[in-house]
Amino acid sequence: MLSHYIKVTFRELLKYRTQSIISIIGLAIGFTAFILGGYWLWWETHFDNFHPEADRLYCLTTEGLVKRANGTQADLDQLHINDREELFKLLPEIEASCSFNHLSFTLQQGNEAINLHGMESGQSFFNLFQADFIEGTHKGIVPDGSSVILTKRTAHKLFGTTNCIGKEVVLDNNLRPSVAGVIRDYPDNTDLLFDFLLIRIPQPNHVKRMTTYVRLQKNTNMTNVRNKLTLYKSHAEDKWDREQVKNWKINLLTASEVHLRCHPELTDRIRNIHILALAGIMAFLSALINQLVLFIGQQQRKQQKNRTYLCVGASTTSMVMKGFTELAFPLMIAFLIAFCLIESLYPYYESYTAWNRYGIYENVSRHLSRTSLFSNTLSLAGISILIFLFICYYPIRNLLEHKIRKPALFKQSLIVVQIFIGSLFFIISLGLFRQLHFILSKDKGIDYERVIQVDLGYSTAHQTNLSVLKPEMVNHPYIEGVTYTCGNAPVFTEQGDWYGSFYSHFCFDPNESEPNSYNPVVVADKDFFSFFKLQPISGNWPTAANPYSYIVNETCLQTLGYTNLLERPIYIKGQASQAKVCCVIKDYFYAPMQYPILPLFFTTYDNPTVKDFERPYLIYVRYAKGHKKEVLEHLREITSHIQNDNVNRNKMFTELSDLVDLFNRPEKVIFTIFSILSLVCILISTFGIYSLVSLATEQRRKEIAIRKVNGATFYHILQLFFREYFMLVALGNAFALPVGYLVTKRWLETYANHTTLPAWLFLLVFFFTSGIVLLSIFRQVKRAATTNPAEIIKTE
Template sequence: MLSHYIKVSFRELLKYRTQSVVSIIGLAIGFTAFILGGYWLWWETHFDNFHPEADRLYCLTTEGLVKRANGTNSDLDQLHVDDRKELFQLLPEIEASCSFNHLSFTLKQKDETISLHGMESDHSFFDLFWADFIAGTYKGKSPDGSNVILTERTARKLFGTTDCVGKEVALDEDLRPVVAGVIRNYPDNTDLLFDFLLIRSPRPNHVKRMTTYVRLQKNASIIQVHTKLARYKSRADKKWKIHLLTAPEVHLRCHPELTDRIRNIHILALAGAMAFLSALINLLVLFIGQQQRKQQKNRTYLCVGASTKSMMLKGCTELVLPLLIAFLIAFCLIESIYPYYESYTTWNRYGIYEDVSRHLSRVSLFGNMISIAGTSILAFLLVCYYPIRSLLEHKIQKPVLFKRSLIVVQIFIGSLFFITSLGLFRQLHFILSKDKGIDYSQVIQVDLGFSTAYQTDLSVLKPEMANHPYVKGVTFTCGNAPVFTEQGDWYGSFYTHFCFDPAEPDPNRSDPVLVADKDFFSFFGLQLQSGSWLTDANAYGFLVNETCLQTLGYADLFERSVYNPENKQASPLKVCGVIHDYMYAPMQYPVLPLFFTTFDNPMVKGFEPAYLFYIRYAPGHKKEVLEHLREVTSHIQNDNINRNKMFTELSDLVDTFNRPEKVIFTIFSILSLVCILISTFGIYSLVSLSTEQRRKEIAIRKVNGATFYHILQLFFREYFLLVTLGNAFALPVGYLLAKRWLETYANHTTLPAWLFLLVFIITSGIVLLSIFQQVKRAAATNPAEVIKTE
């Protein structure tokens, strides 16, 4: 019987092939986006949940040291030693604790250079965190740094095997611990990134902070703990706030660079879910239309002895078959785009772990896909059970109202996608077209490395780099001061404090200073707003950008000297000019108030070495200039710099910054188009059904003198109300969502009123086109034939 129902279902799919294809494709694309976005979101929100008793594992973090792109405070997963002592006395709920610090070493093994990142901690680490020993043990080992635990990956990298207990690891000349054990690699969704664990009592870093995790007692009230922390004043700095974060929260709140990533993940998951829901509704609309066309046939089945159970099985088969086909297509889609998905979702940390990439698990992704596919089929059948039964037994009291409600939901989803996509497009166009205030065309960035700069004066390479017929100019900056940076919350060579008034209103203000070559400003075409450029005559001079001038608030800034904040004595330091702002980071970051000076300034001379060079080449001659630069820098030996990444074109760097917006816009455009098509075919299907059921009414109206346009107007008025109702909900919700998304950018476009009117006009036009053909076909039928057959 089931095989017979499957054959019947296939015939129905072929009979209504256009609607079926659109519905199946919509289901496949929506489910694909939902799975990829949903799994990505799950992965990002379940970091370090694999540790034993993870529900009681927390990290003591500090707020007030790091900021997100939108200016709000982020958390730092470190705790000052003074606060650590006080908090352990304040919180008797703490059952166990562990502190550790990060370490980094570069090892040379034969002709290979190996970078190792690790941590130092005592035995308490193994009391709180997961450690599956393959060989050896930590027990009985003194926490004096003479023993080390390696991960399986590191053991194979250093020794080619995990059977290396007792062997020595030369981390540096003075630190040569013996391997005490080897543990299995941690999953990629962890913030505890280490190649080795040095068994040594952790020592605070240079700012007296360490990462500290605690496990609370089983009966501890987390609300009371948070209340105590809210009242606590940091012993290190009264402005700091101490928080207690779960392990997954550490990942989300202690990495400000993830803010935009998490936002885009939510967009992808929500968009996929809505597209999938729209396709499911369309499938149900198509099914209802088919069943109403087969009312007479279904009555015949029931009259000849078919049970309600068998009819339900037949109906469920017709519903499930398109879903199964769609899931199969979705599986193929995910398999084909997985390499790109893996590349796009890879998380690269900053700092000493910048070269460590974290990847989503392929096995877990497909396992989740299968389980969610099965769950969604079951949930869909449960939700549809009553409508299907009522339809087969002809018990739906108001079928027209039910069908219209489904159409309104589809129009709501389609219009919501439409207006949101237009908002995304406007912001993307704004990002790509807005003048950044700096000329970065045909410019190559050469990164010669931090460590090299402290060993050699690299500024002497400038004339040699410029000695090429296709090189139009060369300049350089120093560390933490690239022309473009992906992390706009920290920009400048160093931070200091400039006091322009002995009665300083903001003595704790930190002023970022960018140290650059004297040709930096002319090389990049920066514009002077007021004052004068830096020259040899004002060696102690500084430039500021417009934002800095506004932030300081001094109209007479050029006349003011910089005072020593301790003795209130004027120094020779002065601001001599203001330059227009330029955008050095992605648009979600605001432009910071910046000070600029050159390497000739005696205040910074010899303080910050140069190692970021910028070379402008003649159009069409990039290849020749790159070969020249490789030759000039061939003698540079820097173990920390990958020579393939030494040379970066600035335009490529800007494109990398814009990549997330481009991807999200592309995905949204596809999903929006799918949802609009689904809504269109849903309306088309219902109009087709409605015209078939109202053929006699149309015939009588024609006999009484109604024209085609009168009949078209009758149908259009009915569906125009549905469009109006769907848009009445979709447009305000779309405005709120798009507005909230745009506000995550410090620099963003606006949403004009005509955009919403355009969406309404286009959706109304789509409905008119959808009903035009069906009404025309019904109106063209001979009324006498219709009345005779009815």
């Protein structure tokens, strides 16, 4: 019987092949987006949940030291040692604790440099965190730094095997621990990134902070614990009041929350994940509704045939099973296509979703598990079919038994839902497109075309005076100019919450009290400003006559609150210094648009106050159009003698336009995905509406015929239908447009620099959906109205 049902279902799919193909493709694409977005969201929100008793594992974090791109406070996963002692007294609910610090070493193995990242911690680490030993043990190890635990990956990297107990690891000349054990690698969704674990009592860093995790007792009242932390005032030392300790707040975050709240750079990533997951769910739901619409249309056209089945002895249960087959079969085909799509998209998906850390973990990348993705896909496909059939059971039964009391209302509700989803997708897509166009077309205020960034490494800069390379580099017929910046101050940065070579306090009032605010300073070559064609608003560029001069940007001038800073002396301890502001320049965008422009100070490398501790680090070369290859060869030859173990030579030369494209990559990807899903949803909605209108006109053929006999024209009949469906379009848009506005507005607010949503966009969406419905109605009504009324009345 099942094989018979499948044959009948297959014939129905062929009969309505256009709509069936659209429905199945929509289901496949919607399910694919739903799985990829949903799994990514699950992965990001389940970091470090694999540790034993993870539900009681928390990190003590400090809020008030780090900001997100939108200016809100993030958390730092570190705790001042004074606060650690006080909090342990304040919270008797703490059952166990562990503190650790991060370490980084570069090992030389033959001709290969191996970067190892690790942690130093005592035996308490093994009481809180997972450690599956393959070889050796941690028991009995003295925490004096003479022993180290390696991960499986590191053991193979250093020794080619995990059987390396007792072997020496030369971390540096003074630190040569022996291997005491090898543990299994952690999954990629962890914030505990280490290649080795040095068993040593951790010492606080230079600002007296360490990462501290605690495990609370069972049945702890978390409300009471958090209330205590709310009232707690930090005991951190800050004699200069530079870090604003009075504004610090100590938080207790779960291991998974640490990932989301202690990494400000993830804000945009999480935003895009939510958009992708939401779009996938909506597209999938739209396709499911369309599948239900197609099924309803088919069943209502087969009313006489279904009555015949029941009359000749078919049970309601068998008819429901037949209906289930007609619903489930297209779903299975769609899920099979979705598996193929996921398989083909996985390499790109893995690359796009990879989490690349920065700082000492700059070259560490984390990837989503392929095995877990496909196992979850298989599970969700089965669950989706069961849930959908369960929800549809009573509507199918009532439809087959003709018990739906208000079938017109039911069909109209389906139309409204499809219009809602289609309009919502359309308005959000327009918002995404406007912001993407704004990002791509907005003048950055800096000329970065045909400029190559040469990264010679921070450590190399402090060993070699790289400024001497400038004359050698510029000595080439196809090089139009060379400049450089000092310290960790690239021209473009992905981390726009911090920008500059260093921070310093600038006092323009001799009566100002102790300094309590600091501004970033960019130290650059004297030709930096003309090289990048930065535009002065007032004043003049620094000269050799006054090497102590500073330049400020527009934002800095506004932030400081002075109408004019030119030639105003900078005071040090109440005394006027030689340093003055000589120029104000226009703001330029140095980071992605979601970051606000910081108040910046600029000074040249000739400034004696910075020359002693800042070094040229990044060199910028502008090449003549069409001669990039020759210039790159020239640069490689000049820098070939520089030994830099911390910078991959393949990444040493980067074109600035490529960096800008990298900044815009998330927006481009999200817009592309959303546009595809929007197109699919609009097509699905169009065919769903077309199917229901077709069904309505078939069921009202006699009414149309009688109206024609009584003198109604085609346009009168068209107006009758359009008035009815226009109300449905208006109702669907009445819900979709406000929701779309709120979603898009909230998304745009994540950018410090964003476009607007004019009213005409919403009118465009409304007229577009109205046009789709009108075209659907026009064809069906025209076909019904051109039929001979006598033939219709005679057949009824």
